[in-house]
Amino acid sequence: MAGGAAGGGSTQGDTYKEVRTWLLLPTWATLSILVxxxxxLMLVYSFLTxxxxxxxxxxxxxAAYDQxxxxxxxxxxxxxxxxxxxxxxxxxxxxxxxxxxxxSLFIGFPTAYFIATRPAxxxxxxxxxxxxxxxxxxxxxxxxxxxxxxxxxxxxxxxVWSGLTDAPLQMINTNFAxxxxxxxxxxxxxxxxxxAAVERYNFSLSExxxxxxxxxxxxxxxxxLPAVKPxxxxxxxxxxxxxxxxxxxxxxxxxxxxFMIGSLIEEQFKGNAGNWPFGAAASMILLSVVLxxxxxxxxxxxxxGGKER
Amino acid sequence: xxxILASTIAAAALMAAGSAxxxxxxxxxxxWFEYIPQELLDKFAAENDVEIIMDTYDSNEALLASLxxxxxxxxxxxxxxxYMVKIMADEGLLDTIAEGELANTGNIxxxxxxxxxxxxxxxxxxxxxxxxxxxxxxxxxQGDIDTTDILFNPPAELSGKINMLDSQGEVLAMASLxxxxxxxxxxxxxxxxLNDMLQEAKGHWASFNSDTAKExxxxxxxxxxxxxxxxxxxxxAEGANVEYAFxxxxxxxxxxxxxxxxxxxxxxxxxxxMDFLLEPENIAAVSNYARYGxxxxxxxxxxxxxxxSQPESNPPGTAGEGVFxxxxxxxxxEVYDRIWTALKK
Numbered sequence: 145m146a147g148g149a150a151g152g153g154s155t156q157g158d159t160y161k162e163v164r165t166w167l168l169l170p171t172w173a174t175l176s177i178l179v180x181x182x183x184x185l186m187l188v189y190s191f192l193t194x195x196x197x198x199x200x201x202x203x204x205x206x207a208a209y210d211q212x213x214x215x216x217x218x219x220x221x222x223x224x225x226x227x228x229x230x231x232x233x234x235x236x237x238x239x240x241x242x243x244x245x246x247x248s249l250f251i252g253f254p255t256a257y258f259i260a261t262r263p264a265x266x267x268x269x270x271x272x273x274x275x276x277x278x279x280x281x282x283x284x285x286x287x288x289x290x291x292x293x294x295x296x297x298x299x300x301x302x303x304v305w306s307g308l309t310d311a312p313l314q315m316i317n318t319n320f321a322x323x324x325x326x327x328x329x330x331x332x333x334x335x336x337x338x339x340a341a342v343e344r345y346n347f348s349l350s351e352x353x354x355x356x357x358x359x360x361x362x363x364x365x366x367x368x369l370p371a372v373k374p375x376x377x378x379x380x381x382x383x384x385x386x387x388x389x390x391x392x393x394x395x396x397x398x399x400x401x402x403f404m405i406g407s408l409i410e411e412q413f414k415g416n417a418g419n420w421p422f423g424a425a426a427s428m429i430l431l432s433v434v435l436x437x438x439x440x441x442x443x444x445x446x447x448x449g450g451k452e453r
Numbered sequence: 454x455x456x457i458l459a460s461t462i463a464a465a466a467l468m469a470a471g472s473a474x475x476x477x478x479x480x481x482x483x484x485w486f487e488y489i490p491q492e493l494l495d496k497f498a499a500e501n502d503v504e505i506i507m508d509t510y511d512s513n514e515a516l517l518a519s520l521x522x523x524x525x526x527x528x529x530x531x532x533x534x535x536y537m538v539k540i541m542a543d544e545g546l547l548d549t550i551a552e553g554e555l556a557n558t559g560n561i562x563x564x565x566x567x568x569x570x571x572x573x574x575x576x577x578x579x580x581x582x583x584x585x586x587x588x589x590x591x592x593x594x595q596g597d598i599d600t601t602d603i604l605f606n607p608p609a610e611l612s613g614k615i616n617m618l619d620s621q622g623e624v625l626a627m628a629s630l631x632x633x634x635x636x637x638x639x640x641x642x643x644x645x646x647l648n649d650m651l652q653e654a655k656g657h658w659a660s661f662n663s664d665t666a667k668e669x670x671x672x673x674x675x676x677x678x679x680x681x682x683x684x685x686x687x688x689x690a691e692g693a694n695v696e697y698a699f700x701x702x703x704x705x706x707x708x709x710x711x712x713x714x715x716x717x718x719x720x721x722x723x724x725x726x727m728d729f730l731l732e733p734e735n736i737a738a739v740s741n742y743a744r745y746g747x748x749x750x751x752x753x754x755x756x757x758x759x760x761x762s763q764p765e766s767n768p769p770g771t772a773g774e775g776v777f778x779x780x781x782x783x784x785x786x787e788v789y790d791r792i793w794t795a796l797k798k
C-alpha cells in the first residue's frame with residue numbers, strides 16, 4: 145500500500161521529495177482509521193470492567209486477562225491455578241489452521257505450477273476457472289459441503305458404490321470435515337500468490353540446473369522453491385490467518401461441539417455471556433500470538449537466507 | 454459481530470436512502486429472520502403510506518448486543534422473546550406505552566395480558582408463542598420419547614445422533630428440568646451435579662446447531678434434535694418421520710413480543726404497527742407463515758385449520774409443565790456461563 149502511494153522506484157524518489165508527505169497522507173489515514181484505531185479501541189476495552197449483559201464500565205480492570213489465564217473453579221472463589229480451557233481452544237485453532245495451510249500448500253503449489261507452465265494465452269483461463277466457485281458466498285459453499293459429506297451424501301455414495309468402504313463413513317461433525325472446509329474455503333488464497341511468483345520465475349534456470357545434472361527434485365528444492373518463496377509465504381499467511389479466525393467451517397461442518405477462537409470471541413459479544421472486555425482480551429491475545437508466530441518465522445527466514453548467501 | 458456491524462451499516466444506508474423515497478412516513482423494524490411474511494409488511498405499508506425498513510437478527514442476545522452497541526434510535530420496534538423483554542426493560546431500552554395509545558389492546562388474549570416478564574403489558578404486545586422441546590426420528594427409535602432422558606441419557610441406538618440447539622438458555626433450562634432443579638439455582642451441589650451431568654451427556658451429542666435444527670432432522674444427519682415446535686412442524690411437513698416430544702419432566706415455552714423501543718424515530722408509526730399486529734386477521738397471517746400460536750383473541754378463525762390440530766401444538770395429558778426461561782442475577786448467571794463454556798471448550 146505504502147509503495148503504491150509513494151510512486152515507488154529510487155529514480156523518482158527525488159522528484160516527489162517535497163510532496164511526499166502529502167502523497168503518503170491517504171495511506172496513513174487509511175492505516176490509522178482502519179487498523180490502528182480499532183486495535184487501540186480493543187486494547188482499551190480489554191482493560192475495562194464488564195457490564196452485566198454486554199457493555200463496559202469505564203473502570204480499569206485486569207479481570208478479562210485473569211479469566212483467560214486463571215482457573216478459579218466453577219464458583220470463581222478458588223485460588224488461581226492455570227486455566228487450560230482457553231489455551232486449549234487457542235491451541236486447537238492454531239493446529240487446525242496450520243494443518244489447513246500445509247494441506248493447501250501441498251495441493252496449491254502443484255496447481256499453481258501447472259497453471260504457470262501452460263502457454264501464456266491459456267493461463268488467464270485457468271486462473272479464471274480457479275476463481276469461479278468463489279463468486280458464491282462462503283456460507284453457501286460451506287452448507288453445500290455439508291451435503292457432500294453427510295452420511296447419505298454423494299461422497300459416501302461413491303465410496304460405498306465403488307466398494308472402497310462397506311458402510312458410509314462418519315465424516316460430518318468431525319475434525320476431518322472442518323479440515324476439508326477450511327482447505328476448500330481458502331485454497332485460492334494459496335494458489336493465486338504462488339502462481340504470481342512461479343509465473344515470474346525464469347525457467348531457463350531450471351534448464352541450466354538440468355544441464356548441470358541436477359535431478360528434478362534437487363532443482364525444485366534448490367532452485368525453484370527459493371525463487372518463489374515470497375509467493376509461498378504470502379500464500380501461507382493468507383490461508384493461516386483467516387483459518388485461525390474461521391467459525392463457519394467449525395460450526396457447520398464440525399458440529400460446534402468445541403469452541404474455536406472465532407466462535408469463542410463471537411459468543412462474548414452475541415452470546416449469553418455478553419462479556420465485551422473478555423472478547424477484546426481474547427482478540428488481543430490472538431493478535432499477539434499471530435504477530436509472534438509471524439515475527440519468529442520472518443526472523444528465521446532472514447537468518448536462513450543470510451546463511452545461503 | 455460481523456452481522457451486527459453489517460446490519461447497522463445497512464440500516465444507516467437504508468435510512469439515508471429512504472429520505473428520498475415518496476412514502477409519507479417510515480417505520481424501522483428490527484426482527485428475527487424468516488418470521489414475518491412479506492405480504493403482511495406490504496399490506497401495512499400500503500394502508501398507512503409508510504415505508505418499512507427491516508433488519509434481522511438470529512438470537513435474543515444478538516438483538517441486545519446490537520442495541521447496546523449503539524443501534525438505539527435507529528429502530529422503532531423489535532421482537533424480543535419473553536425473558537429478553539424483561540432484560541431490555543431493566544436495561545432501560547424500552548419505551549412505555551401509555552394508557553389509550555393503542556386501540557386494540559382489548560384484543561390481547563386474557564392469558565397473555567399480564568405476563569410475568571412484562572407486568573401489565575407496559576412495553577410490549579404479544580406476537581407469537583410456542584414451545585421448545587425435541588423431535589425423535591421414529592424410523593430409528595420406537596420407544597417412549599416423552600422423557601428428557603432422550604437428550605441427556607439416551608438409549609444406545611440414539612447415542613451420537615443428537616443435535617442440540619446452540620443456545621445457552623434453551624440447553625441449560627432443559628438440563629435443569631431433567632435434574633428437577635431451579636433454573637437459577639445457587640445451591641452448589643445442584644450446580645456441580647448440573648455441570649457433571651452435561652459433561653457426560655455431551656459424549657452422546659453429535660452437534661450444536663440452531664440455524665440448521667430442522668434441516669439435520671429432515672436429512673437424517675441426526676435422529677434426535679432439540680427444536681422449536683413450529684420449526685418442528687415444518688420438518689414433519691417436509692417428509693421426515695419425526696415426532697415432537699412433550700417430556701413428563703417439563704419443556705420450555707416462550708413468547709416473542711413486539712416492543713416499543715426508546716428513542717424511536719417514528720413512534721407514531723410504531724404504535725400503528727402494533728395496533729395492526731393486534732388485528733386477528735394480521736397476526737393470524739404471521740402464525741400461518743411461522744406455524745406458531747398467536748396471543749390475540751379471535752385470531753383462530755383466520756388460521757390454517759391444520760395449525761390448531763398439529764401435534765406440535767397440542768401437549769398430551771402426560772406432558773410436564775411448560776416453563777419460561779428465567780432471568781438470573783449477575784452472580785448466579787456467571788456460574789451458568791462457566792458451565793456453558795466448560796461444556797463447549
